Amino acid sequence: MKNLKAGCILTATIILTSLLALxxxxxxxxxxxxxxxxxxxxxxxxGDISLFRVKLGDAEATAVxxxxxxxxxGVRAEQEGTFILLWxxxxxxxxxxxxxxxxxKVDLIFINNRFAHKVRGIFRHIxxxxxxxxxxxxxxxxxxxxETLMGAKLLYEKQGFLVNFLERQVNVEFCLGCQDxxxxx
Numbered sequence: 001m002k003n004l005k006a007g008c009i010l011t012a013t014i015i016l017t018s019l020l021a022l023x024x025x026x027x028x029x030x031x032x033x034x035x036x037x038x039x040x041x042x043x044x045x046x047g048d049i050s051l052f053r054v055k056l057g058d059a060e061a062t063a064v065x066x067x068x069x070x071x072x073x074g075v076r077a078e079q080e081g082t083f084i085l086l087w088x089x090x091x092x093x094x095x096x097x098x099x100x101x102x103x104x105k106v107d108l109i110f111i112n113n114r115f116a117h118k119v120r121g122i123f124r125h126i127x128x129x130x131x132x133x134x135x136x137x138x139x140x141x142x143x144x145x146x147e148t149l150m151g152a153k154l155l156y157e158k159q160g161f162l163v164n165f166l167e168r169q170v171n172v173e174f175c176l177g178c179q180d181x182x183x184x185x
Contacts, residue, residue: 046109161174
């Protein structure tokens with residue numbers, strides 16, 4: 001009887017381990033922008049970010065399947081050139097989030113203040129910020145400041161993201177090693 005129980009437990013463990021090994025790696029994202037509430041800026045890294053299960057480095061087919069072909073509640077998605085743009089169905093004044101695809105892979109994820117009602121965690125506060133001081137209070141000092149009379153670009157290169165602040169418009173771009181993103185500094 002003990003051998004039967006041990007055999008059943010071993011079999012169940014092997015099956016569970018096999019299923020976990022076969023699951024898509026995008027499910028293992030540390031910070032899904034629409035689900036996880038990470039509040040510590042030190043825990044945020046662009047490599048751990050996902051937008052509706054799409055991560056940096058994912059294949060174009062994965063991004064199209066997850067963002068365009070899947071039905072996301074309250075969101076209209078469309079592919080325009082190298083971008084997959086997500087629009088709020090209730091207020092379609094402009095894209096609220098999206099990804100850029102270069103060489104068949106996702107190399108940039110962006111969100112802006114129109115996406116604040118869907119995002120969770122620290123980026124909800126950042127997208128609702130009224131000043132660069134608020135953003136710096138949340139994220140700490142940036143690696144390379146670039147502030148003008150019109151607004152600011154706050155580059156957190158070590159963590160892989162850039163916050164663009166222009167009056168009340170806030171845009172966050174996540175990218176790993178994107179030279180075009182960091183070239184303005």
